Amino acid sequence: MKVIITGGGTGGHIYPGLAIAKSIEDKYSQAKILFVGNADGLEADIVPQVGYELATISSKGLPRKISLDILKSLFLSGVGVWQARSLITSFQPNIVIGTGGYVSGPVMLVAALLKEKTIIHEQNAYPGLTNKLLARLVDKVALSSQDAKEHFNVSTDLIWTGNPIRKEVIQAKKKESCQELGLDIEKKIILVFGGSRGAKSINQAMKAVYKLAQKNSQIQVLHITGKNDFHRVKEDATTLGISELEKGNIIIKSYLYNMAAGLAAADLVISRAGATGLAEITARGIPAILIPYPYAAENHQEHNARSLEKRGAAKVILDDELTGEKLVKEVNNLIFDQDKLKSMAQASKKLGKPEAVENILRLVEELI
Incomplete structure (x- = not known):
């Protein structure tokens, strides 16, 4: 052939x-x-x-x-x-x-x-x-x-x-992934990423989520900033008193080589709405807060995000409406509402292929 x-x-x-x-x-x-x-x-x-x-x-x-x-x-x-x-x-x-x-x-x-x-x-x-x-x-x-x-x-x-997605995304196990990434399986784990280059607006809004995680020991954040924004986010974290970036309730990395492990560990994802990322999120059935990239051709990321939102698999915040206050409100509404998380996870899984x-x-x- x-x-x-x-x-x-x-x-x-x-x-x-x-x-x-x-x-x-x-x-x-x-x-x-x-x-x-x-x-x-x-x-x-x-x-x-x-x-x-x-x-x-x-x-x-x-x-x-x-x-x-x-x-x-x-x-x-x-x-x-x-x-x-x-x-x-x-x-x-x-x-x-x-x-x-x-x-x-x-x-x-x-x-x-x-x-x-x-x-x-x-x-x-x-x-x-x-x-x-x-x-x-x-x-x-x-x-x-x-x-x-x-x-x-x-x-x-x-x-x-x-x-089509990588087999390792489907095959990764939560327990082993948490161990590999230094995450606590007993906590609610939030995975944040904005694509390989990161997303400045998401990184900026995440400061409010850091404050939430500092106050609540049952939340753990794994934030992948992208290489371009890592040093600025690191400085922001330092001003909030976060000095140990690789451990604790808030883990900040410029890049995650084993994204399959990150997805397997996550109870909630905050991300852009690119097609490949959403295919991986839905294949695993993970609830998501999506902030579509506003300059994608034909605004396709918003269309992708709305497709999940209308089926109950995601919440959508438009980039020009994104604030730390708005993001942390959505996180608060979801992360400890087990029924809502379960419902969104089931809806996400139905969309996964x-x-x-x-x-x-x-x-x-x-x-x-």
């Missing part, structure tokens, strides 16, 4: 592709997989490190505002189409899978026009423009969120598969 997987720009488009590739390799040991991305995207670093071959093409997303950059984007995308055609005709794949990002546009367009078997995977509750257009041409569309269906006006098969990668593999097998 020969498979092309294309997608990139951000981890949210890359990691689902890597999970799909791993599942194909696990079942078909002779499978040959080629990733197609952009030389300037994160995939240029991540994909080769994992051990997969990466071919790059020219591509650039269309700017939101009218400018000369539109001409540059159209030119590069045109070049990308010809490069994609050359790659596909020489590699001769059995199937081409797109996981989003502007680089996937030329590849999936050419694959569909060449009558190759094609699947696109949409991670968000509100689909991006590229996938909306491609959905008219490909064989199947795999969806992370059931809410995405209403935004596609196509006859193509739309299947709610979920978003830990078997997402198997669902997508099934679609692949149906087509080939």
